[in-house]
Every structure is written in structure tokens, then in C-alpha cells.
Amino acid sequence: MEARGLRIWAGLLCLLLSVIELNAQSDPVCYIANGKLVVEIPSPYSQRALDSLIADFDLNGPELRQALATGRWDYFQMNGWKVKTYRNGKVRLRRNFYSYRGDLDDWLSMLFVNNSYNPFQPGIPYMNEPYGVNRFNRRRSVWQTGDSTAVFVLHEFKEAREVLLSGSFNGWKTAEDKMLKTDSGWVIEKKLRPGKHLYKFIVDGVWKPDPQNLLQETDGYMGENSIYYQTNTRFSLEGFTDRNEFYLSGDFCGWKEREIPMTKQGNGWECAVFLVDGTYEYKFTSAGFWVEDQRNPLKVSDQNGGYNSVIQKGEPVVFRLKGFTDAKRVYLSGSFVNWNPNGIAMQRVADGWEAEYVPGKGTHYYKFVVDGKWMVDPASADSIDDGMGNRNSYLIHEPNHEFVLKGFSEAKEVILSGTFNNWTESGFRMKREGNLWKLALYLPPGKHLYKFIIDGKWTLDPGNTLWEDNEVGTGNSILWMYDY
Amino acid sequence: MIRVFPLLLMLLFPVRWELNGLPVAKGKSRFSLFPEPSPIWKEASLRIPFRFSGNLMLVELSVDSIRGDFILDTGAPHLVLNKTYFRSYPRFGEVLASGVSVAGNVGNQTRIGKLDFGGLEFNAVDADMVPLGHLESTTGTPIYGLIGLNLLARLELNIDFEAGFLEFFPVNRRGDRLVPSAADSADVELNMTGSNRQLFIDGSIGGKMLRYCLDTGAETNLLHNQLSNKVMQNVQLLKRTSITGSTGKVSEAILGRIASMQFGSQVYPGLPAVILDLNPLKAAFQEGFDGVLGMDFLYRHQKMVINLSQRKVRLWKRAD
Numbered sequence: 001m002e003a004r005g006l007r008i009w010a011g012l013l014c015l016l017l018s019v020i021e022l023n024a025q026s027d028p029v030c031y032i033a034n035g036k037l038v039v040e041i042p043s044p045y046s047q048r049a050l051d052s053l054i055a056d057f058d059l060n061g062p063e064l065r066q067a068l069a070t071g072r073w074d075y076f077q078m079n080g081w082k083v084k085t086y087r088n089g090k091v092r093l094r095r096n097f098y099s100y101r102g103d104l105d106d107w108l109s110m111l112f113v114n115n116s117y118n119p120f121q122p123g124i125p126y127m128n129e130p131y132g133v134n135r136f137n138r139r140r141s142v143w144q145t146g147d148s149t150a151v152f153v154l155h156e157f158k159e160a161r162e163v164l165l166s167g168s169f170n171g172w173k174t175a176e177d178k179m180l181k182t183d184s185g186w187v188i189e190k191k192l193r194p195g196k197h198l199y200k201f202i203v204d205g206v207w208k209p210d211p212q213n214l215l216q217e218t219d220g221y222m223g224e225n226s227i228y229y230q231t232n233t234r235f236s237l238e239g240f241t242d243r244n245e246f247y248l249s250g251d252f253c254g255w256k257e258r259e260i261p262m263t264k265q266g267n268g269w270e271c272a273v274f275l276v277d278g279t280y281e282y283k284f285t286s287a288g289f290w291v292e293d294q295r296n297p298l299k300v301s302d303q304n305g306g307y308n309s310v311i312q313k314g315e316p317v318v319f320r321l322k323g324f325t326d327a328k329r330v331y332l333s334g335s336f337v338n339w340n341p342n343g344i345a346m347q348r349v350a351d352g353w354e355a356e357y358v359p360g361k362g363t364h365y366y367k368f369v370v371d372g373k374w375m376v377d378p379a380s381a382d383s384i385d386d387g388m389g390n391r392n393s394y395l396i397h398e399p400n401h402e403f404v405l406k407g408f409s410e411a412k413e414v415i416l417s418g419t420f421n422n423w424t425e426s427g428f429r430m431k432r433e434g435n436l437w438k439l440a441l442y443l444p445p446g447k448h449l450y451k452f453i454i455d456g457k458w459t460l461d462p463g464n465t466l467w468e469d470n471e472v473g474t475g476n477s478i479l480w481m482y483d484y
Numbered sequence: 485m486i487r488v489f490p491l492l493l494m495l496l497f498p499v500r501w502e503l504n505g506l507p508v509a510k511g512k513s514r515f516s517l518f519p520e521p522s523p524i525w526k527e528a529s530l531r532i533p534f535r536f537s538g539n540l541m542l543v544e545l546s547v548d549s550i551r552g553d554f555i556l557d558t559g560a561p562h563l564v565l566n567k568t569y570f571r572s573y574p575r576f577g578e579v580l581a582s583g584v585s586v587a588g589n590v591g592n593q594t595r596i597g598k599l600d601f602g603g604l605e606f607n608a609v610d611a612d613m614v615p616l617g618h619l620e621s622t623t624g625t626p627i628y629g630l631i632g633l634n635l636l637a638r639l640e641l642n643i644d645f646e647a648g649f650l651e652f653f654p655v656n657r658r659g660d661r662l663v664p665s666a667a668d669s670a671d672v673e674l675n676m677t678g679s680n681r682q683l684f685i686d687g688s689i690g691g692k693m694l695r696y697c698l699d700t701g702a703e704t705n706l707l708h709n710q711l712s713n714k715v716m717q718n719v720q721l722l723k724r725t726s727i728t729g730s731t732g733k734v735s736e737a738i739l740g741r742i743a744s745m746q747f748g749s750q751v752y753p754g755l756p757a758v759i760l761d762l763n764p765l766k767a768a769f770q771e772g773f774d775g776v777l778g779m780d781f782l783y784r785h786q787k788m789v790i791n792l793s794q795r796k797v798r799l800w801k802r803a804d
Binding site for chain 2: 058
């Protein structure tokens, strides 16, 4: 009896397990077999796994779900899939790889097309925040000796035969900046513009990050580059020496409270910071206590009954709008205030409206907002299509390169177009100066391709020997902008 | 994002020679137009730093009076110059098409006076002159050319990935290093297969022996999609990506992970690979191969020594 009972229980258990098995959800899978791409969808399947499969393998989700629901696979069959459905509900889709059949050149070109410039690559400093502060061990290894000079010291490796300094400031040259051996280590003075600089030492041919510099970022290849900021702004706060610590905070660092430490100096606190050109608000803070810069008269409301101090780096620009004297409110808006319609309130002057602002170096796009109505700058002919059929005025502030086209004095119009404005044909209009056409732009470091459009005809820069082929066989002129 | 390599561009040339109806030697003599240049040593050996731009290894050197960064590319059979910077050089025979990024561009052969690494020189080196603008756009840095394999034919090269330098050593006729080296046995020692035009080595996936091109100019590993099921069972597919050319034509590639690859006695788990139809390349190569091992593979090593005279590649794995 007992054995019979056991058999019955075992049978029931098997039945239960098979029911569980039948209802168990499995994950759809994708694999390659016999050179073909195979998608296998079991039944029942996990919805979450199917969603993931659809996203990862770029399948047409709505069509796939509909086909699974209706059993009609016309769409997939029409798109080259061979479909097999099984009695247990499983579906197997199979198709050839989309292989390129044609000219090898073009096949190769495809492999390069999806490449895009990576701003994080080694060698080109990338700033995701508009400020920088140095951090060293006790033995500081880079000393700012002037606005545009710094001395690098490598205290270690005194037995080395040769040490070089290589970094973004010398184009990562590997044979240029030999350091001098002194009693305190290997030393070199470099001219540096204010900003972020990446560097390493090359000790007897071997790359070494600065052992005394606490700031590092990946060199993109499992190594580290040291980071040094040549500062351009010194903040100081008088008094409060009874406190143990003080910090600088502002919109440039997202108002983080303990981000930029100040050091006690004499009767107060100070810190040196690199700030990218622009306009910023800031305060000093210590353990929840906030204070504005009492020595800075430039301030704005902090919306809490107090003030934020304001610092402007770079050359100011005065925006003027003539007329509209009947308007109640006029604002300046643009790319430098994220197109906030109430970005910068303009002040009423005798013949119109005015606002002074430091937007930082570069090409800035802007409009005026007169009683809520957007308008381009009527006093400027410089406007550009925003790609959606609207025109914005633009301002090129503190340009770093001037394009010059000699001759073509009979031309009616010369447009500069290139990678820096997505090859816009209605782009930057050049200005005639005698026998020359000129336009100055601010361009970031890197490679820029460009052409002139002379009365509608795309033309290589005749004054530039550097050019490369393009897809229509007419070539593009090349301009390299360097960080050093 | 898939970044591919100068190796591929070199494959263009033989194809175009054929397309242009010029006499093409079969098999190994195909690249005989580019003899192996002899190194001239100013020092007993030479160590020079390289730097990475993306995953490409850049070496600073001079070609005559022009100084700039060149990519060390074991996938290229010989020296390649970027046409942008060498336009004034004499051109021999307009038979070599380039157009890696553009169909229809024409490249040329040329000959340089001196290639100078600083301590190691080569005189009268034949080179191809092609546009390399796409590489510059990818890396954001000027690329003056590619250092190909035939420049390494009569020396031994040590690439120290960890410390970031190249070391060149003179060798005798047997390929033995003239400067004695410290006893330092490699984790993997592989024999080159095929010709000296590319670095082919053998290794296995799922017990199946495959032939790979070892390419310092390749960012990632490539695997042919038509390998046997035994191989593919060891490849986990992660994501599909299609590659669209400027003409709108599409090729398919799938990012995957290889459960385990084996070279000699060493096992490499979890290597990434891009799976795609390599037939266009295989058709251009007269020697068949199953995939390409790029920097994703090489950077698992502390260093690699290439000795083409002895047809050996030695690899030292990184400490985990």
C-alpha cells in the first residue's frame, strides 16, 4: 500500500512539474547559426526579455508583437526572414546577414562613417564644468609663476637619464620639452594659457603621470593623465579666521558647498580658480553659513532676500535695441542663457534698450523678446537659419581665427561654410574689405573643414595648401586649431 | 560606434591593381613593389614613447623635413603617407585607388628620402600616398601616415602597452637580437602563418582553430559571421548595429562577446568582438582568415614582441 501511495504522489509531482514547465516563461534569444542570424521566441516568453531583444537587435517591435499575437508573419517574410512555427508555440526567425555587395572602397568607407569625434580622447582637454581647481599632495609639483607661465617639477626619478614633459599644451610631443635635472628634481618652465592642461612625464621613454598631482583623468587607455589648471581668478574673503574651513561656491560648480576649498591666508581666506569666460554668480560658505563677496560691488538678488556676488570673465558685449520705447519689458535671450525668454532684462535708454553681458568666447545666437514677442536684431545683418526655418541673430565674440579670401572682388556674396556650422549654405556671410573677403570666428581645438561659397559656387580656399578629398571629388580645405 | 582600421585600407590596393588591368603577381609577391627597407642604426637600440589617440598608437617621426604623428599599424603591409601633407611628393603610377572614405579618389605610390625615428632611420622608402582624412576626423588629431609591417621586417619590435613605449632592436640574419635581452619568457609564443604582408596567427574558439590578423591599427576584434556553429556557440550576441554608408547602403554588424579564446596555452575569456560578413575583405586577401585581433585583444597584454625574421609573436599578459 505504502509503495502504491508513493507512486501516486510521485506521479502527481511529475504532473505538477510538467504543468510548471509548460507555464514557465523562457527568454527569447538571438544567435548565429550556419552564418545566418536567428531569433528564437519560445512560448510562453518573458515580455521583458522580448522588449530587451527588440531594442538590442533593432527588431520592429509593433510588427513582432502583432505577428506573435496573430500568427501572421507576412511582414517578416517580406523582409527576408524565414519563419518557422513549432507545435509548442515556439517561433524561429532566420535570415541572412545584410552583407554589403559592391565596391570594396565603399564597404570600407561605411566602417568609418559611424565614427564620431570623441571629445574625451587623450590629448584634448575636455571641460564638462566651466571651472577648475588644482589639488596636489604636500609636495606641489606645478607652480604658477605668472599669468601665462608655470614651472613643472618632477621630484622623483632622480636617477633617470632623461625626462620630458608632454601634454596637451605641446601637442603631446614626445621629443620637445626636455626637463632640466636640478637638486630638487627635474624642472621645466612652460608658457601656458589659462585653462585646463593634461600632461605626463616621459621618464627614460616611459610615460608617468605626476605622482604629486591628485587630479587625474583617464587617458582613454587604462592609464591616467595628470590635470593642471592655469588659474585666472583669485577669490578672497576678509575675516572669519575663527572658522576652520571656508569654501567658494557658485553656479559654475552647481552651488556645491564643499567643492572648492579656500586656504587661510593672513586675515582671511583665498583660493585660485580657473574660470571659463562668462558671467557667474557666487558666494563663500562655511558649515551652512553663506556670505557674499563684500569687496565686489557687482551683485544680484539670490531670491532669498540676500545677494549673490557676480563675476564676469572676458570681454563684455553691449547689446542695443533701438526704438520700441513704448514697450514695457524687453529681454535679451540666446544660447548663452539657454534661450530663457526672461534671460537678461534690458535697461531703457534714451533711444531704446541696452544690456551689457559677458557671454564668453565663441559664436552666440540671440534674439530680443519685446513684450513677449521674439525678434532678430534689426541692427545686425548677421543672422543664420536655426535649421527649423527660423532665423537667429549671431555674435562672434573674441574670435581666434580670421578667414581671408583674396581676390574675387567682382563677387556679390561670399559665404563661409564648414563643419563648424554643419555646412550651412546660408551661413556666415563674409565681409568685403578692399580686395579681400574676411570673417573672424572662434573655433575650438581640432580639425575643421570648410569652403567658401562665392556667388553660389563652392570653392576651395586658394590660400590654403591643406585640403582633403570629399565625397563629390571637389575637396575641402582643412584648418587645424591647436590648444597650444 | 565601430572604429575600423587602416589594415582595411591597404587591402584596397591589390584589388585596384586588378581592377585597373595591370599585371598582378599572384600570392606572396603581390606586394613586391614595396621592398623591405634596411634600418640604419644610430644607436645600439632605440626606445621611443608612443601615445594613444582613441585606440590608435601614435608615434612621432620625421619623413624628410616633415614631422608629425604616424599610426603604428601592423595591419598595413608598408608605409602609407597622408596625401594631405605630402602632395608635393613625386607620384608614380596612378594605379592605387584609395577612397577609404570616398569612392573615386585616386592614390599614388611615391618614394621618400628618409624616414627618421630619431636613432633609427630608413632611406629611400617606397610608400603609398592616400587620403587619411577620415582617421583625422575620428581621432581629432593630424595623422601624417601609417607605419606598416615591412618597416619592421629587419628588426625586432617590443611594444610595451603598459609603459607606453616602442623599443626597436637590431637583429642578425637569423633574426636574433644583437643587444642581449634579459631572460623573460613570454606567456604566449605564436608562429606567424602566411606571408609577411600581414601578421597572421592561429588560435581557437570552442576547440576550432582559426586564423586571425593581428592588427595594432584595429580598435576592436572582428569575427566573420560565417564561422562554424561550433565557434558561434561560444559567441554571445549583445547588440545589432547597422553601418550605413554615405550612399545609403547598409551593412550589418553585431556586437558580441566571445566566451573563451585560446592562444597556445593561454585562455582569454570574455573578449569583445564585432561580428560581420568579412567576405569583401576575404575576397581581397588571397590568404583566408577568420577574424581580426585589434587593441581590445592586445591591450590585455603588458607587452608584445614582433620578430618578423623569426616569424614569431610573443605576448606577455597583464597582471590581473
